[in-house]
Amino acid sequence: MAELKCILWDVDGTLADTERDGHRVAFNMAFEEAGLDRRWDVETYGELLKVTGGKERMQFDIERGGMPDMPFEKIAELHARKTIHYQSLIADGLIPLRAGVLRLLEEAYAEGITLGISTTTTPAALDVLIEHSLGKEWFDRFAVLAAGDIVPAKKPAPDIYEYAMKELDVAPENTLALEDSGNGWLSAQAAGLKCVITVNEYTANQDFDGADLIVSELGDAGREPIQILGNKHSLDQLEYVTLSHFKAIMVD
Numbered sequence: 001m002a003e004l005k006c007i008l009w010d011v012d013g014t015l016a017d018t019e020r021d022g023h024r025v026a027f028n029m030a031f032e033e034a035g036l037d038r039r040w041d042v043e044t045y046g047e048l049l050k051v052t053g054g055k056e057r058m059q060f061d062i063e064r065g066g067m068p069d070m071p072f073e074k075i076a077e078l079h080a081r082k083t084i085h086y087q088s089l090i091a092d093g094l095i096p097l098r099a100g101v102l103r104l105l106e107e108a109y110a111e112g113i114t115l116g117i118s119t120t121t122t123p124a125a126l127d128v129l130i131e132h133s134l135g136k137e138w139f140d141r142f143a144v145l146a147a148g149d150i151v152p153a154k155k156p157a158p159d160i161y162e163y164a165m166k167e168l169d170v171a172p173e174n175t176l177a178l179e180d181s182g183n184g185w186l187s188a189q190a191a192g193l194k195c196v197i198t199v200n201e202y203t204a205n206q207d208f209d210g211a212d213l214i215v216s217e218l219g220d221a222g223r224e225p226i227q228i229l230g231n232k233h234s235l236d237q238l239e240y241v242t243l244s245h246f247k248a249i250m251v252d
């Protein structure tokens with residue numbers, strides 16, 4: 001039986017559906033600007049998402065013959081341009097938060113639960129999402145922003161969760177992870193965390209075996225009831241996910 005003291009949030013796909021209309025579009029803008037023929041369509045990008053991290057994703061596409069070979073410096077340069085395009089897309093307000101995210105963040109913050117970010121995304125991409133989708137006050141409300149190359153191994157490795165918990169001095173048994181992808185779940189699981197999964201179009205068919213709660217979205221009062229895809233703790237009243245559900249998962 002453990003108390004919920006900390007919630008660590010994944011970013012892409014969890015806070016907002018940033019992949020298809022954000023990151024993917026920004027990569028294509030950078031490719032076009034650099035005179036490359038390669039474009040990542042919606043389906044191709046879905047395949048590439050099995051590799052976390054934008055630079056690593058480009059490297060993977062090179063290795064499988066999708067993009068011309070180039071040195072790592074060129075990949076990093078393209079990725080830096082991609083991040084600038086991504087920042088513009090987010091600053092234009094094109095990608096809203098997912099349902100229930102702000103409600104649960106605000107409720108947890110008001111109760112004094114420690115909140116943190118645990119993501120493979122580049123810090124500059126995280127910052128713009130916080131500023132434009134959540135609000136500047138959240139820079140202070142998150143006790144840690146663990147992102148990108150701060151750890152050597154990205155998800156599915158546990159490193160980014162372990163880093164965040166070490167920074168916060170919290171134990172895995174008191175920490176809940178919120179994720180959207182199979183790689184995210186593997187990372188949280190390997191770090192010893194319980195985990196709630198909100199799937200999306202790219203991740204709905206991935207393997208979340210053993211996850212504590214798997215839902216179509218966190219949902220909100222007044223919206224259609226959410227779909228329950230996995231309910232390990234037999235939680236009830238799941239028209240939408242509440243902080244009480246998070247607490248019940250931790251004590252079970």
Ligand code: XBP
Pocket residue numbers: 010011012013019023051052053054055118119120121122125155181184
């Ligand atoms: C998802 C990722 C990221 C983004 C692209 O991160 O794998 O690489 O797709 O971001 P998470 P960068 O779900 O952990 O938030 O190009 O900045 O890497």
Ligand code: MG
Pocket residue numbers: 010011012013014179180181184
């Ligand atoms: Mg994610």
